[in-house]
Amino acid sequence: MADFSRLSVALSDASIYNVGLSLGIAVPIFLILRVLIDYAKVLSLRRRMPPGPFPLPLFGNYFSIPGERPWLKFEEWSTKTYKSPLITIWNGTAPTILCNDAWSISDLLDKRASIYSSRPRCVLMGDCTGATTTNQILQPYGDRWRLHRRLTHAIVGPQNVRTFRPSQSDEANIMLRDMFETPDKMTDAIGRFACSQASIIGWGRRIDTVHDQLAALSIPATEAANFAIPGFYIIETLPFLTRLPAWLFKMPTELAAGSKLFGKYLWALTEEGGEATFDKNFARLLLQEREKSDLSSNEIGSLIGNVVGGGLATMTSTTLSFILAMCVFPDVQKKAQAEIDSIVGDGHRPPSWEDESSMPYVAAVISEVFRWRPVTVLGGMAHAPIQDDVYKGYFIPKGTAITGNSWAIHRNSRDYPDPETFRPERFYDGLERPFPIKKGHYAFGWGRRACSGQNLAEQALWITIVRLLWAFNIQPGLDEKGDEIKPDVFAYTNTENSRPQPFEARFTPRSAKHKQTLLNEAAKSRDALHIFDWESKAKMQ
Numbered sequence: 001m002a003d004f005s006r007l008s009v010a011l012s013d014a015s016i017y018n019v020g021l022s023l024g025i026a027v028p029i030f031l032i033l034r035v036l037i038d039y040a041k042v043l044s045l046r047r048r049m050p051p052g053p054f055p056l057p058l059f060g061n062y063f064s065i066p067g068e069r070p071w072l073k074f075e076e077w078s079t080k081t082y083k084s085p086l087i088t089i090w091n092g093t094a095p096t097i098l099c100n101d102a103w104s105i106s107d108l109l110d111k112r113a114s115i116y117s118s119r120p121r122c123v124l125m126g127d128c129t130g131a132t133t134t135n136q137i138l139q140p141y142g143d144r145w146r147l148h149r150r151l152t153h154a155i156v157g158p159q160n161v162r163t164f165r166p167s168q169s170d171e172a173n174i175m176l177r178d179m180f181e182t183p184d185k186m187t188d189a190i191g192r193f194a195c196s197q198a199s200i201i202g203w204g205r206r207i208d209t210v211h212d213q214l215a216a217l218s219i220p221a222t223e224a225a226n227f228a229i230p231g232f233y234i235i236e237t238l239p240f241l242t243r244l245p246a247w248l249f250k251m252p253t254e255l256a257a258g259s260k261l262f263g264k265y266l267w268a269l270t271e272e273g274g275e276a277t278f279d280k281n282f283a284r285l286l287l288q289e290r291e292k293s294d295l296s297s298n299e300i301g302s303l304i305g306n307v308v309g310g311g312l313a314t315m316t317s318t319t320l321s322f323i324l325a326m327c328v329f330p331d332v333q334k335k336a337q338a339e340i341d342s343i344v345g346d347g348h349r350p351p352s353w354e355d356e357s358s359m360p361y362v363a364a365v366i367s368e369v370f371r372w373r374p375v376t377v378l379g380g381m382a383h384a385p386i387q388d389d390v391y392k393g394y395f396i397p398k399g400t401a402i403t404g405n406s407w408a409i410h411r412n413s414r415d416y417p418d419p420e421t422f423r424p425e426r427f428y429d430g431l432e433r434p435f436p437i438k439k440g441h442y443a444f445g446w447g448r449r450a451c452s453g454q455n456l457a458e459q460a461l462w463i464t465i466v467r468l469l470w471a472f473n474i475q476p477g478l479d480e481k482g483d484e485i486k487p488d489v490f491a492y493t494n495t496e497n498s499r500p501q502p503f504e505a506r507f508t509p510r511s512a513k514h515k516q517t518l519l520n521e522a523a524k525s526r527d528a529l530h531i532f533d534w535e536s537k538a539k540m541q
Ligand code: HEM
Pocket: 136, 137, 138, 149, 152, 156, 306, 307, 308, 310, 311, 312, 314, 315, 318, 375, 376, 379, 380, 381, 382, 383, 443, 444, 445, 446, 447, 448, 449, 450, 451, 452, 453, 454, 456, 457
């Protein structure tokens, strides 16, 4: 018996050893086979898709995409290397098609919108945070997304957004005062304005300083848009990294924990907003809609969170680009001011909404800002087709990420001659050149997924820009010798929401009368805004 039992132990030891040995050999062989099969699929697909750099196994084009402003490289690949408006790059084994001209992207995302209105898989923003099902920006095309879009439009759609004109006008006056008093903090003044108008819409509470927790948390959170840049994060290239234990790779766990906490914070704000004195806020609307549409607290939080997240960085960057343009193109500024003066006179009142239709040149200035420096430089968020498609002989598989290189689209000299010059005349008195859409630019994206906050953004930017032009001569900052510092118009951040690197500008009131009026208006506006002044008890721990 004893001998038998020793034999069986020896046998079982041997079989464990053998199994271990077999696994040790089988697992790597399986993994290598898997990589090779995936690579074979990539190589076979790429022959039928738009051209692009040759991908490596597993990593795709990860190593050929520059870390610094990759949109410039994509434009070069499109116009010089492959001479094709559409190029394909591989995020690991997943293709992304980048459209580098307005006409091809319009053919796909506008004209074939019934196919191209879903979203591709997003590892960081979607898988790691669970937002794919709860956040409109990421939701796949379908009924839930339609519901979210309808709800967003119920608060900031073309008609409904007018409810917020008075508070926007008051906040713009406060912003003007802040620019006048502390021009070195212009970015804070604009960021506070953008955050406050979003918070008023969301929860009926204004933001008095950028140190408010909502502003302090939201400003860095908007960097999440970078997750959409192909090749920016290795995890988008190698999604299996999300399965590694946290001690080995902590980013996914930290992201998940952070977004859970932020979600709780948004919900706490929403509960407060439901009780706010100003009852036309989004929280109130969604809480009423909650049962009817079976909305989860995460969905409600992200719907309101998008008003802050969608508008904060985009509006701040666009306003800064406008200021930069005015510092560099003074003749445009003078022409816009002449138009404003012809309508509102000598500074006794600031321009208001009723004046909008009488100021076509100001409208053209704003369109040119969107064109000259489009903020979402790679189109914000890629679309994805819900079925395989063929375009001009190229195969586009279902689920492929497809987006516009807005940088390249807005600098195409066929559509915009002399594209580096800031020239509002391109948009004045009709479009100077044919363009697929009436707007004449694609700063707000395409087709059915085009920006839901467009009307809000345009309304806010109009009142901001027209009042800045009315109140100030905007000029570059001065160095120690008193000479103007020429700003670098190409010094922009390396981010999806691209904004000018810090630069100095002077805001000189255009006359004593303008100065007096702007200070009086700011004081009146501060009183009017008291209804939105209350302290939030919601805190993110
Ligand atoms: C200058 C300001 C803004 C710019 C340039 C901008 C740009 C964009 C772009 C390019 C997209 C992607 C469109 C596409 O997929 O084709 C987008 C989507 C979106 N934006 Fe904006 N945006 C701005 C302001 C806002 C504001 C103020 C909000 C607040 C409501 C907002 C909310 C959204 C939402 C919810 C989406 C997702 C739409 C969907 O997938 O159905 N945006 N935006």
